[in-house]
Amino acid sequence: MSLDIIVCVKRVPDTETRVRFSDGARMIDSEGVKYIVSPYDEFALEAAFRTTEAGGEGKVTVITLGGEESLETLRVALAAGADAAVLLRVRGSVTMDGLATAKTLAAELKTREEPLVLFGVKAGDDDQQQVGPMVATLLGRPCASSVTSFEVHEGTVRCEREVEGGTEVVELDLPAVVTLTKGAFELRYASLKGIMAAKRKPLEVKDADLPEARLTVERLDYPPERAEGRIVGEGVEAVPELVRLLRDEANVL
Amino acid sequence: MGDVLAIAEQKDGKIRSVANEVVTVAAAVAEGLGGSAHALVLGGDGVGEHAGELGTFGAEVVRVGEEAALESHVPEIHAAVIAEVVASHDYTAVLFAATAVGKDLAPRVAALVDAPLASDVTHLEVNGGRLVGIRPIYGGKLMARIGFETSPAVVSLRPNAFGADGSPASGRVEPFTPAIPDEVRTRVVDFRSAEAGAVDVSEATVIVSGGRGMRGAENWGLLEDLRNALGPGTALGASRAVVDAGWRPHSEQVGQTGKTVAPRLYFAVGISGAVQHLAGMRTSQTIVAINKDPDAPIFSVADYGIVGDVFEVLPRLTSEIAALRAEG
Numbered sequence: 001m002s003l004d005i006i007v008c009v010k011r012v013p014d015t016e017t018r019v020r021f022s023d024g025a026r027m028i029d030s031e032g033v034k035y036i037v038s039p040y041d042e043f044a045l046e047a048a049f050r051t052t053e054a055g056g057e058g059k060v061t062v063i064t065l066g067g068e069e070s071l072e073t074l075r076v077a078l079a080a081g082a083d084a085a086v087l088l089r090v091r092g093s094v095t096m097d098g099l100a101t102a103k104t105l106a107a108e109l110k111t112r113e114e115p116l117v118l119f120g121v122k123a124g125d126d127d128q129q130q131v132g133p134m135v136a137t138l139l140g141r142p143c144a145s146s147v148t149s150f151e152v153h154e155g156t157v158r159c160e161r162e163v164e165g166g167t168e169v170v171e172l173d174l175p176a177v178v179t180l181t182k183g184a185f186e187l188r189y190a191s192l193k194g195i196m197a198a199k200r201k202p203l204e205v206k207d208a209d210l211p212e213a214r215l216t217v218e219r220l221d222y223p224p225e226r227a228e229g230r231i232v233g234e235g236v237e238a239v240p241e242l243v244r245l246l247r248d249e250a251n252v253l
Numbered sequence: 254m255g256d257v258l259a260i261a262e263q264k265d266g267k268i269r270s271v272a273n274e275v276v277t278v279a280a281a282v283a284e285g286l287g288g289s290a291h292a293l294v295l296g297g298d299g300v301g302e303h304a305g306e307l308g309t310f311g312a313e314v315v316r317v318g319e320e321a322a323l324e325s326h327v328p329e330i331h332a333a334v335i336a337e338v339v340a341s342h343d344y345t346a347v348l349f350a351a352t353a354v355g356k357d358l359a360p361r362v363a364a365l366v367d368a369p370l371a372s373d374v375t376h377l378e379v380n381g382g383r384l385v386g387i388r389p390i391y392g393g394k395l396m397a398r399i400g401f402e403t404s405p406a407v408v409s410l411r412p413n414a415f416g417a418d419g420s421p422a423s424g425r426v427e428p429f430t431p432a433i434p435d436e437v438r439t440r441v442v443d444f445r446s447a448e449a450g451a452v453d454v455s456e457a458t459v460i461v462s463g464g465r466g467m468r469g470a471e472n473w474g475l476l477e478d479l480r481n482a483l484g485p486g487t488a489l490g491a492s493r494a495v496v497d498a499g500w501r502p503h504s505e506q507v508g509q510t511g512k513t514v515a516p517r518l519y520f521a522v523g524i525s526g527a528v529q530h531l532a533g534m535r536t537s538q539t540i541v542a543i544n545k546d547p548d549a550p551i552f553s554v555a556d557y558g559i560v561g562d563v564f565e566v567l568p569r570l571t572s573e574i575a576a577l578r579a580e581g
Binding site: 013015016018019021028039040096097098099100102124125126127128129130131132133134136137138141142143144145146148158162163164165166167168169170171172173176181182183213214215216217218219220221222223226227229230231232233234235236238239240242243245246247250252253 | 328329332352353354356357359360361363364365367368369370371372373385388389390391392393394395396397398399400401402403406437438439440441442443444445446447451453455456459496503504506509510511513517518528529532535536538539540541547552553554555556557558559560561562565566569570573574577578
């Protein structure tokens with residue numbers, strides 16, 4: 001069965017990038033930072049492509065919220081296979097207050113017809129894990145989070161979720177929201193053909209309002225340095241000393 | 254004002270130990286705010302039986318909603334009932350555990366009560382009458398100190414990052430009749446259990462993780478032996494390379510695109526320590542690394558390291574720890 005799908009993506013610093021900030025800053029220095037599509041959003045993109053391919057038709061539209069720099073993120077998604085893209089252009093920056101982000105996204109989604117909206121389970125920068133279920137709640141739609149794979153049936157989507165102690169299978173009535181974690185969907189590489197074709201795909205820029213953040217970063221810090229560790233020794237001879245240290249010094253045995 | 258609500262998670266009708274930690278934090282924060290801590294327990298028949306015991310950890314009031322519809326975890330229903338409780342009282346903060354269930358419910362509740370949410374917080378305190386928290390961002394590469402501009406604030410707490418602190422006391426149990434939404438569009442149709450009795454890696458107090466240095470799925474018995482020697486509460490973990498190779502399931506993956514953990518004791522066996530892995534385990538209390546490469550990045554975060562062949566070191570470590578535990 002075919003259907004149109006929306007994938008919401010976020011532009012985040014590459015995981016390998018060293019993040020820095022100036023003293024007193026509440027945001028990182030973006031200079032020299034390489035930005036990517038958030039890794040979990042890649043799972044959502046691939047899931048959307050496979051679903052529309054299996055159905056034979058259906059369009060994948062990718063949406064992001066941010067400044068002009070996020071156009072690059074949308075182009076990556078178009079090159080990988082999305083059919084259309086929308087930038088919800090906001091003044092100022094997207095903050096850690098996921099509910100503000102969710103409200104802006106929900107306002108756009110309310111005007112659209114796509115029965116399935118996909119998100120990555122969380123963004124690779126803030127790690128808040130909240131925007132997907134918030135959008136679903138604001139729209140009054142069912143939502144399954146941390147989904148590793150799903151199948152669309154007539155009027156429903158059947159999802160496998162990774163939960164403590166096992167795998168849960170849930171069925172949601174469409175329209176629905178699903179957030180993806182790592183599972184069956186590794187994003188394909190964009191082909192040269194895809195990259196060329198992306199230039200002709202519709203990319204819409206719409207101005208949007210982002211509500212003021214009610215959760216504010218007061219200060220950034222580097223994590224406390226771990227106390228200097230030590231090499232207890234080499235090979236099997238070091239084991240008794242390790243066990244002694246774990247018992248008497250670290251008090252963890 | 255100043256009251257704090259702790260959402261006490263239950264499983265199969267029993268209050269989970271992670272709830273004790275959430276109630277402990279709620280009590281500490283409520284004291285700082287000049288209010289009191291309440292706990293909320295939802296579930297099927299009989300779930301309230303031991304609810305009063307949350308008083309041990311500082312809950313003055315334990316609100317209990319017993320209802321057949323709450324027995325299985327349908328998030329739409331649970332979120333609606335929690336939101337109703339939150340709205341019924343002037344809470345300054347609502348605390349969840351950042352477990353799979355908590356991370357799924359907290360954003361829904363936050364959206365229903367129109368409150369901001371800080372997830373996976375590792376520190377929470379009252380400073381100058383205000384609630385402030387610390388949460389790791391960028392995969393733990395930075396820590397953000399955050400302030401809440403409105404009340405209530407919704408917060409989920411990283412399991413094991415705080416600890417539970419009990420003293421003999423009993424909470425006043427207040428049963429209520431939850432209003433169950435009529436129209437529910439989510440149905441739980443199946444549950445497939447992981448290995449019986451296995452502890453989930455995100456909640457374990459001790460984790461034994463294996464990496465590529467284990468050379469193949471067939472060698473995992475060595476890690477299982479160490480896990481068994483370490484006793485209950487110990488879980489197996491894995492690096493991304495191991496999961497990508499299909500040696501272990503994704504549910505055991507620690508690190509970015511896997512689980513974030515903060516156990517009391519973390520063994521990294523044959524794990525080099527890529528930045529994606531460190532993101533998921535660097536807040537562990539004590540880290541032990543065993544690796545044949547003395548330059549492996551894992552040694553830079555390890556408290557104790559052994560440079561050596563994991564196939565020689567592991568059996569000896571297992572027998573030494575088993576002997577120690579047998580001594581009691």
